Amino acid sequence: MDTRLNLIIDSLRQRDFRVTPQRYAVLKLLCTSKAHPGPGEVYEQLRQQFPTLSLATVYKTAALLRDMGELTELPMKDGTTRYDGRNPAPHPHVICNRCLKVMDFDAPPLDFLQQEAASATGFHIAGFRLDFFGLCPDCHNN
Numbered sequence: 792m793d794t795r796l797n798l799i800i801d802s803l804r805q806r807d808f809r810v811t812p813q814r815y816a817v818l819k820l821l822c823t824s825k826a827h828p829g830p831g832e833v834y835e836q837l838r839q840q841f842p843t844l845s846l847a848t849v850y851k852t853a854a855l856l857r858d859m860g861e862l863t864e865l866p867m868k869d870g871t872t873r874y875d876g877r878n879p880a881p882h883p884h885v886i887c888n889r890c891l892k893v894m895d896f897d898a899p900p901l902d903f904l905q906q907e908a909a910s911a912t913g914f915h916i917a918g919f920r921l922d923f924f925g926l927c928p929d930c931h932n933n
Contacts, residue, residue, distance in 0.1 A: 796822055799861055808855065813837075813844045817852040821862060821876035827884075827893035829873050863920070867891050881905070881919050887927035894927075 796819060800810050810818075816837050820828070828836070830849045838844050853874055856862035862876040865884065873893050875884070881901060885894045901921060909916045 799856070799859070802859060803855065813841045813848050814852050816841055816844070817849055818856070818876075821853065821856060821874055824874075824877060825895070827865060827873040827875050829867075829871050833874075865893060865920075865922075881921070883921040883923060885923045885925070885927075887930055888924050889926060889930040892927045892929075 799818060799822065800815070803810055817833060820833055820836060830846060830853065833849045834844065834846050853862060853864070856876055857864055861879050862874055863879050865873040865875060867873060867886070869891065871891075873891070878895060882895060883898050883901070885896060886892070904921070905916045905919055908914065908919070
């Protein structure tokens with residue numbers, strides 16, 4: 792993960808973006824978290840360590856990562872957004888309808904779906920999302 796983080800930082804610097812301690816902390820959290828945090832969660836996790844961190848910095852850093860192809864935004868049904876910066880390549884997520892917990896799971900490569908969609912429709916497919924919705928074990932048991 793350190794190699795990927797260093798490559799992202801190098802790419803930001805080549806684009807003339809400063810890598811402040813706050814931005815670095817946001818980058819690191821987004822690129823390593825398995826929890827698929829939202830912007831508020833990122834802010835809350837880092838604000839004690841970085842009192843000058845703003846929610847705007849979280850949003851701007853996430854947008855930069857998204858535009859670089861290093862982060863996937865996951866719009867939730869409640870209007871919020873969660874982030875997947877750990878694995879920005881197309882892969883399936885399982886999302887709880889009640890608590891909105893998001894989890895990755897290992898699946899075979901899904902590139903063939905993109906090719907099938909392109910062949911069937913004539914679209915030039917730029918990417919895709921595959922989400923499964925249901926109840927997580929905690930919500931199911933309660």
